[in-house]
Amino acid sequence: MTQQAARDLAVNLEPCRFTGSDDLQAAFHMARSSRASALMTLEDPLTWLFRSSIVDFAASARLPAIYSAEEYAQIGGLMCYYIKPSELHRMNVYYLDKIFRGAKPADLPVAQPMNFTLSVNLKTAKALDIVIPKDILKRAEVIIK
Secondary structure (H helix, E strand, C coil): CHHHHHHHCCCCCCCCCCCCHHHHHHHHHHHHHCCCCCEECCCCHHHHHCHHHHHHHHHHCCCCEEECCHHHHHCCCCEEEEECHHHHHHHHHHHHHHHHCCCCHHHCCCCCCCCEEEEEEHHHHHHCCCCCCHHHHHHCCEEEC
16 A cells, blocks of 8 residues: 555655564665665554664654654654554444454454544754644644654
8 A cells, every 4th residue: 555655656665674673774774775865664563662763763864754653753753643542442442342242353344543643843853954834733733842
């Protein structure tokens, strides 16, 4: 899905996969050598485990970056766009209720989250010499100054 979105926007997307700290350093090297102009992470347990290293790399490489959890902005990430935790909890409770009442999980419809939060770290933007457009700031629910 991400690759298709990149193609639709005529953006060259270079995945940097890693399975541990050694691979992470290789991924950072790949991003530098390919002269990446931005960074986007997809959330999984491994990116979460190395979140500080990833945020530090983006800062040292002076890459604008967007992440998928608010904690990244709290530790210095530029922007985060994520599903509100309350939305995830609501969806989980909905599914649990249906399953406990006898529904087969395979028969339940797939739900798409509808409520997302945008966080912007203005300190990081300033350090990267990036001006965040006012339209984006208006949409941000969390602004770190």
